[in-house]
Amino acid sequence: MGRVSQAQAQENRQRVVATASRMFREKGTAVSVADLVKAVGLTHGGFYKQFASKEDLVDEAIAHAFAHRAPHSAVALEEHAAEREAARRTLIEDYLSVWHRDHAGDGCPVSGFAADLGREPDQAARARDIYINGVRNRAARLATGDGDGMAQLCTMVGALVLARATRGNPLSEELLQAARTALTKSDTGQSEPQQRTD
Template sequence: MGRVSRAQAQENRQRVVATASRMFREKGTAVSVADLMKAAGLTHGGFYKQFASKEDLVDEAIAHAFAEQAAHSAMAFEERTGEHEAARRTLIEDYLSVWHRDHPAEGCPVSGFAADLGREPEQAARAQDVYVNGVRNRAARLATGDDGMAQLCTMVGALVLARATRSDPISDELLQAARTALTGSARREPQQRTD
C-alpha cells in the first residue's frame, strides 16, 4: 500500500475530527481510539500519523463542534434580519426538543462536552478557551449579561436531565417546563437539527 497524498491525509484528518466530534458528544471522550478510527473508516495506526495524542484530538473535536454549530445556526439568518426575539425563541424551542435530546451526536457542544470536561481537569484546562468562548457566545445569543447565562444554564440543565431520564415521561416534562419558563408558552415539538 502506497503513501497517501497530502490532500488525502488532510481529508482523513478532517474526517477523524468530525467523527470524534460526533462520537464524543454522544458517548463521551472515553471512546477508544480504535473505535473512533473504525467509525471514521480508517486504521488505528493512522491515528498517530495525524495526532500527537488523543487529548489533541479532543481539543480539535471541541473546536470543530463549536464551528459546526455556528455554521449551521438556525438563528444566523434571523439575527441578520433583525429578528432577535424570534431567533431566540427558535433557538430555545429547538434546543429543548425531543429531537435534540435524542441526537446528542449532532447536538450542542455545550451540553455534549460539559460532563467530560468536568471530570477531566487536564483536558478541561487544554480545551478551556474554546469551550468557554463557546459558552459565552451561546449565552450572548440569548440575552445580555447574567440573563443570557441564566437562560443557557436552564437550557443545558434541562437537556442533560431529559437525556438522563429519557425512558420516563418526566423527560418530556423537563423539556416542556424549561421551554415554557424561557419562552412563556408551550409550542409544538420541532423535528429538525438543533444548533
C-alpha cells in the same frame, strides 16, 4: 498500499475530527481510539500519523463542534436580527426538543462536552479556553438585553442534560417543556401554573 497524498491525509484528518466530535458528544470522550478509527475506516497507525495523542484530538473535536453551526445554534439569531424574538423562540424550541435530546452527537457542544470536561481536569485545562469562549458566546447571543443570556443558557443546558438522563420516562419531556415554558413566557412574566404529579 501506496502513500497517501497530502490532500487525502488532510481530508482523513478532517473526517476523523468531525467523527470524533459527534462520537464524543454522543458517548463521551472515553470513546477509544480503536472505536474511532473503526468508525472512520482508518488504522491506528494512520491515526497517530495525524494526531500526537487522543487528547489533541479531543481539543480539535471540541473546537470543531463550536465552529460548526447547528440548527439549535445561537449563531442563527444573528441572521434574523429583524425578527430576533421569533428567532430566539425557535432556537429555544429546537434546543429543547425531543430530537435534540435524542441526537447528542449532532447537538450542542456546551451540553455535549460539559460532563467530560468536569470529570477530566487535564483535558479541561487543555480545552478550557475553547469551551469557555463557546459558552460565553452562546450566552451573549441569547441575551434579551438585560444580561440574562447566561441564565437562559444554564436553563437550556441543564434541562437538556436532565432530559437525556431521564429519557424513556415521561419526566424527560416534562423537563423539556418546563424549560421551554420558562424561557418563552409572555412579556408579563406570567406562565400557566404547573400541575404537580407527586
